[in-house]
Amino acid sequence: xxxxxxxxxxxxxxxxxxxxxxxxxxxxxxxxxxxxxxxxxxxxxxxxxxxxxxxxxxxxxxxxxxxxxxxxxxxxxxxxxxxxxxxxxxxxxxxxxxxxxxxxxxxxxxxxxxxxxxxxxxxxxxxxxxxxxxxxxxxxxxxxxxxxxxxxxxx
Amino acid sequence: xxxxxxxxxxxxxxxxxxxxxxxxxxxxxxxxxxxxxxxxxxxxxxxxxxxxxxxxxxxxxxxxxxxxxxxxxxxxxxxxxxxxxxxxxxxxxxxxxxxxxxxxxxxxxxxxxxxxxxxxxxxxxxxxxxxxxxxxxxxxxxxxxxxxxxxxxxxxxxxxxxxxxxxxxxxxxxxxxxxxxxxxxxxxxxxxxxxxxxxxxxxxxxxxxxxxxxxxxxxxxxxxxxxxxxxxxxxxxxxxxxxxxxxxxxxxxxxxxxxxxxxxxxxxxxxxxxxxxxxxxxxxxx
Numbered sequence: 001x002x003x004x005x006x007x008x009x010x011x012x013x014x015x016x017x018x019x020x021x022x023x024x025x026x027x028x029x030x031x032x033x034x035x036x037x038x039x040x041x042x043x044x045x046x047x048x049x050x051x052x053x054x055x056x057x058x059x060x061x062x063x064x065x066x067x068x069x070x071x072x073x074x075x076x077x078x079x080x081x082x083x084x085x086x087x088x089x090x091x092x093x094x095x096x097x098x099x100x101x102x103x104x105x106x107x108x109x110x111x112x113x114x115x116x117x118x119x120x121x122x123x124x125x126x127x128x129x130x131x132x133x134x135x136x137x138x139x140x141x142x143x144x145x146x147x148x149x150x151x152x153x154x155x
Numbered sequence: 156x157x158x159x160x161x162x163x164x165x166x167x168x169x170x171x172x173x174x175x176x177x178x179x180x181x182x183x184x185x186x187x188x189x190x191x192x193x194x195x196x197x198x199x200x201x202x203x204x205x206x207x208x209x210x211x212x213x214x215x216x217x218x219x220x221x222x223x224x225x226x227x228x229x230x231x232x233x234x235x236x237x238x239x240x241x242x243x244x245x246x247x248x249x250x251x252x253x254x255x256x257x258x259x260x261x262x263x264x265x266x267x268x269x270x271x272x273x274x275x276x277x278x279x280x281x282x283x284x285x286x287x288x289x290x291x292x293x294x295x296x297x298x299x300x301x302x303x304x305x306x307x308x309x310x311x312x313x314x315x316x317x318x319x320x321x322x323x324x325x326x327x328x329x330x331x332x333x334x335x336x337x338x339x340x341x342x343x344x345x346x347x348x349x350x351x352x353x354x355x356x357x358x359x360x361x362x363x364x365x366x367x368x369x370x371x372x373x374x375x376x377x378x379x380x381x382x383x384x385x386x387x388x389x390x391x392x393x394x395x396x397x398x399x400x401x402x403x404x405x406x407x408x409x410x411x412x413x414x415x416x417x418x419x420x421x422x423x424x425x426x427x428x429x430x431x432x433x434x435x436x437x438x439x440x441x
Contacts, residue, residue, distance in 0.1 A: 002163050022161060045262060063189050
């Protein structure tokens, strides 16, 4: 199997790593870089829990090869807070009780960050559309949507 | 579960891609968005020795339109790039609508239109739209190039008319006839991400030249254009009569199967319902 030297930025830090061709971005983040905030679940693009931002764009990291992110900029949930200061979306999730088991939370927060950057004042429909690729099995969608709408007012 | 082992190749030009495919064709799979390929590989349904990533080829990222030639969509253009296109939204509304129903927005950041047709699922959402728009598929190999009309592209479940060593470079779509309007209605089990139980694309014009074209997904081994409805406008009659004729022809010409998403009888029923809704929306609004 081929091996590839890649260079990427994750949460502002540059990494030079060598990966085997069949390594996914999700494995690279969790197993090689120890960034376990990104969750592994269905591994087939259905649940969206492995969502990270690649050059600011929400991406299901189980369906991306690590070698494909050579030269790209990746943001995971670990990259949002500045020092001890949580991002407005993270604070809104706490305020609205949008976290139950927490397994889907990193994905929802990253998708919301990307949405609000692109569209600072989304409608409820636009919020639903933007997070449509992510499943919450505690079914706390109402609180999640409320938190994202609230964060948009704060930004 | 880890993906099976393979070698990764990233050509920079279409010539390099042709050479790689000529050499490894039988053992190679092309990678664009990866949203189908990586799932198939993880399930061990395909086991390529070589995965050839086409995203390094600048030519394949082109999305362009002009008044004379219509729309050209490169093999690496993502579905969200199509959704962002004003010209597609305004002039190719049936395609825009189909792309907007495919999977979910995060998948659409990676998935491509060309990948959707090359995967050749009977449920491919973009296929009925391409069928009613008379799209053409430009195919390249080390031996040269050829153009395949989309109506000859799908050969069976997950099978296309692509031969070993060939790849799709672009899909071209001529401008729809003047006055034509189109729509795609998809029936899924949920409003969110799901494959179609039935999908119906229609393109109609009822001023000037009269046109009625209908194509469906998830009702046969391949996406299906129902050519028999196309003479309906010539036969005259009220809009309601024409729609009712189209519904009975569609119900007769499809051959859906029963699977986890729906029974055969339910699919035939819903194909009729969606055909009626799509045509009513397009013809009665006028």
